[in-house]
Amino acid sequence: MKKIERGMAFASRHVDIFKCPVCGEGFEEVMNGSFSCSKGHQFDFSKKGTLYFLRHGVKSDYDDIKMWEARRFVLKAGLFQPIIDEILSLIPEKNYLRIVDVGCGEGSTLKYVEEQRTNREDAYVGFDISKKAINLATRDEGSAFFCIADLAQLPFASKSFDVILDMFSPSAYGEFDRILKSKGLLFKVIPNANYLIELRHMLYEENDPQYSYSNDKVLTLFKRHYPHAKIKKITYEFPLSKTFFESLVYMTPLHWGAAAEKIDAALAKGLNKITIDVLLLIVENN
Template sequence: MKKIEYGMDFVARNLGIFKCPVCGRSFEKIVHKSVSCDQGHLFDFSKKGTLYFLKHGVKSDYNDETMWQARRNVLQAGLFQPIVDEISSFLSENRSLRIIDAGCGEGSTLKYFENKRESNKDIYVGFDISKRAINLATQGEGSAFFCIADLAQLPFAANSFDAIIDMFSPSAYGEFERILKKGGILFKVIPNENYLIELRHMLYEKNDNHYSYSNAEVLSLFKQHYPQARVKRINYEFTLKETSFEDLLYMTPLHWGAAETKIDDALATGLAKITVDVLLLMVEND
């Protein structure tokens, strides 16, 4: 089945998941190669089977194709595998779930969930604001549907998902609460101070703001919304034997503000392993 045919078939089978971002009404049918709401607003499927739900153009540093390819290489080598394993341990094994990845990037996280939970026949949706990332996500095998969407105005119906995965991405808690089913779980992953610390210290001097990191502001905001949330620290070392240091360097925005001499020195020196240090924040929608 061609990508566009798969995308159209997925949406046709799951129309109830989506809503029109223009008028907020339900999508009603597939018309030729578009999906239409009952007010006649049309959204065309791309050749890759994706839908573009943004109502205006967006300029973003995250449309860097080199970064997304590097990120795919590192994630497929297993950089975040322990994190995804931990999230998966909280998901029901007894039924199929609707799972959405907010800020899904190039799609590797959803593919890992699908492989790990293949017997559950879950429904997977990923969205990102980066068209380049979504185009790359469609190149892989898997059942997930991908779209370009605005975090602040999600094109999904209320009470549509059993789990929201938000790994290192911004959040729109009001929208998350709207699309999450009662009893569903929001998983948010944020960096700790030692996340990729070896790379951070290679690229910046001690007097630079990027030399250290604090998640205090992000954590405080999450706890304001969800004082009952569970917090679990995940810390491990990842050996770079299955991927290159160059991919690690370019997969993260850390290199954006670094001096060229620092980048050159880092590439010449390299690293054998890197620290992954994050907080997993979890809250059930009750």
Template sequence: MKKIDRGITFVDKDMGLFKCPVCDEGFSKIVHKSIVCKQGHQLDFSKKGTLYFLKHGVKSDYDDEKMWQARRSVLTAGLFQPIIDKIASFLPHNKALKIVDAGCGEGSTLNYLDQQRAGLNDIYVGFDISKKAVDLATQISGNSFFCIADLAQLPFMTSSFDVIIDMFSPSSYEEFERVLKTKGLLIKVIPNKNYLVELRHMLYEKDDLHYSYSNDKVLTLFKQHYPQAKTKRLTYKFLLAKTNFESLLYMTPLHWGATESRISAALSQGLDEVTVDVSLLIIENN
């Protein structure tokens, strides 16, 4: 099946998940290769089977194909598999779930989660503001649907999803609460101070602001919204034997502020392993 046909089939089956970015009404039908809302506004499916929900063009540092290709390489090698395994452990295994990945990037998270929950008939939707990331996500022959959308105006109906996953992405908590079902789960993954610390120290001097990291601001904001949230820390070493160091370097914004000389030195030196140090913030929507 062509990508566009696969995307149309998904949306036709689960049209009730989506809302029009123009009028906020639900969609009512698919005509040819377009989806039409109840007020007659129309969105065309791309050749890759995606929908573009942004009302205006957006420039982003994250719309970098080299970065997304590097991220695909490292994630395929398993960098985040223990994190996704931990996420899966919090999900009920006795029913099918509607799961959305906020800031899905190139789609590896949903693909791996789908494999972990094979046979449960979950519905997976991923969105990102980067068109290049979403285009790359459609290359995965999985069961997920991907779209280009903005966190501040999610193209989903109220109380649409059982689970929201937010890995290393910004959050719009008001929108998350709107689209999450009652008793639904929000699982946000944030880096801790030792996340990729070896790479950070290779790229920056000790007196540089980027040499160290604190998640205090992110954690404080989350706890302001969800004081009853559970926090689970996960720390492990990832061996770089299955991928190359250059991909690790370019998959993360850590290199953006580094000098060319520091980047060159890091590429020459390389690393055998890196530390993954994250916290999972889990809340049930009331």
């Protein structure tokens, strides 16, 4: 089956997951390569089986194919596997869950989740604002459906997902609350102060704001929305080869503001391990 056929088949099977970002109505059918809502707004499937739901142009540093390819390489090597394994241990062992990955990037996280939840017949959806990332995500064989969408105006129906995954991505808590089912689970991962600290210290001087990091603002806002959330600290070291280190440098926004000579020096020196230090924030919807 071609990718466009797979995408259309997914939308046809799970039409109730989606809502039109133009008028807010539900979608009715897939016909002639388009997804149509009840008021006639149409969205065309790409050859890769994706849908473009944005209603405005996007200019973002994240639409960088080199960054996404580097991220894909390192994630497939297992950089975040202990985090995702912890999440998987908290997802109910039942069938037919609907799982959405917020800011899914190049799709590695969603692919890993699907591989671990074999024979569950779940429905997987990933979305990102970066078209290049979404195109890269479609390279993997799998059942997940990918789309380009706006976090602040999600093209999903209310109470349509059992699980929301948010790995290092921005959040729109009002939208999360809207699309999450009763008793559904939200998993949000945020960095701690020591996340990638070795790389941070290689790329920046002590007097630079980027030399250190605090998640206080993000965590305070999250707790304001979800005062009863559970919080789990996850810390480990990930071994790096020279090739992995080069990809790590380019997969993280840390390299954006770094001086060219600092990046060159870091690449020349390398690292044999990196610290992963995060908080896993867990919410069960009422």
